[in-house]
Amino acid sequence: MSKFEFPKSILSRPVWGTLEPRRGLHHLMIADAEGAEAILDVATPEMMESAHIIFIPKGTDYAKRLRALNPAQFYDGPSYAASVTRIQRVLLGAKMSTQVYLSGTESLMGQAMLECTNAGIPHTAIQTEHRGSTARRMQCVHCKGFTEDVAIDPFVCSHCGLNLFVRDHYSRRYAAYQGVCVDAEDPGNVPPSKGIYP
């Protein structure tokens, strides 16, 4: 699958990279859906000997192929939320020379990166690669609720119901983009929703 080229944007917007094999004693790989392809591309037999793959399929069927890489540990979880305590436990025991690889949706990478930075790993030391859906995790600046998988702009906040426009302003601390009321100055005048990317 070809990778999506995000348009150039403002400086708070994350820039995702391309995974490459790095030397390390341990390899923590967290991916969702098509993010599996990035792991399949980067995996080497020696890396897999000390790799822990945490994968959330989101309806895809990559799990079998990832398992076939024969990583030291493999987890196939039903949702990111379900996997968080496991990720936290793994990070708690992580030693120096652990390499972290994140791939898949921006929501998955952002939230997993937050766990890593909370564990003391600088965000610049974490490899990422975007694959699959370009839908975003959005935070409503008004009610503070998060809405996952937002692909259209404007969208309706799943918590407070306000119509929000999608900004590129991004907080690593919330692993989310900012949504701001679109019709505050003219209540009820909500432009028709379009895809976030043309």
Added chain:
Amino acid sequence: MTIQFNDETFRGDYSFKNSDWAIQRFPFPFHEDSYMYSVNMEQHRGGPKGSIYEKRFDVDEHYLAEMRDRAMVLDDDPLRCQSLPHMTLAGWDLLELIMVSKSEDYPDLFELHRNGDQWRWINKPMGIDDSFTFLDAATLPYGPMEYITRQAQGDFAVLDQRDDNLWMDAGMITTQADWSLDFDIGMNFFEWHAPVPLAHEKGIFVRALKFLLNIQQGAPARRLNWTMTVNPLLDTSPENYHKWGVQKTEITPENIGSKQHLRVELQTFFRLPRSNALVFPIRCYLCNFQDLMSMPKWGRRLHRVIRDLPEELATYKGFIDNRPMMLDYLEKFDDGLPTSPGIWPEFETEPPLQK
């Protein structure tokens, strides 16, 4: 002089008003008849007597009303004041800076008595007399940053310095020009300024950061920034934008003079001694158009600045839709005469309006 504190509101009935004294010392932000971003820094070493530059932390007639408004904002939304765990020492630095400055600059209003780490702070206008142990947060009713900034006008961003960058790691932000501390906390200088148009391309932030990283203890700096606000609303937060945004549409040719306010930020920058953090107080001054027009120089100049402002800036500052109505109002105060350089009103020497 003794300050008469106004009993006024920044919400609801909006009874906020500026006295003649406050108008004369208003920090009009345009030193010439046009405006573009610049790194307009200067040393913060006092200024003309009575001006808002004179003291390190200016106290004016709005002090008590602003502090009441801040307390209301915090009751509604405690996330407006946050400090990441490593910023507590910077909070103490800030507490010391404000207490020392205010007690020295306004001895009739504030007193600080220090005996080792046993401190007594008296804030007469607010009726506060607290004794506490410096560096022991358990002896204060709030964390040190929150405690002192509940008693100081203006927002306070406390910036950690590391990796050749500044990080927005703590703040008391209740009078902001439409940015969210809760969202931006933890961001670096370029990230939290990311939404600002044009200035990145002009290299403004690279140069400003270089300047700020080198600010030394005892050598604070300052600059003015500005935007427009309808009604004297301090809390123009994104959090509450869905509530206040509609007020922008309530401007009419009849009420624009009293409702449309020029909102000016006096931004100062102080290096903090123990933490090496930088505190960035952002003091907001509001003045409505009709009061500004009482100074002929400001009337002429404001018209020219608003008329010639690039569209991106008028959009970013949120008044693009109201600009035509503003210009209809302001053009009546511009007779085409030249203006003297500098921000001061020069009321005595500037010619009166010729139309």
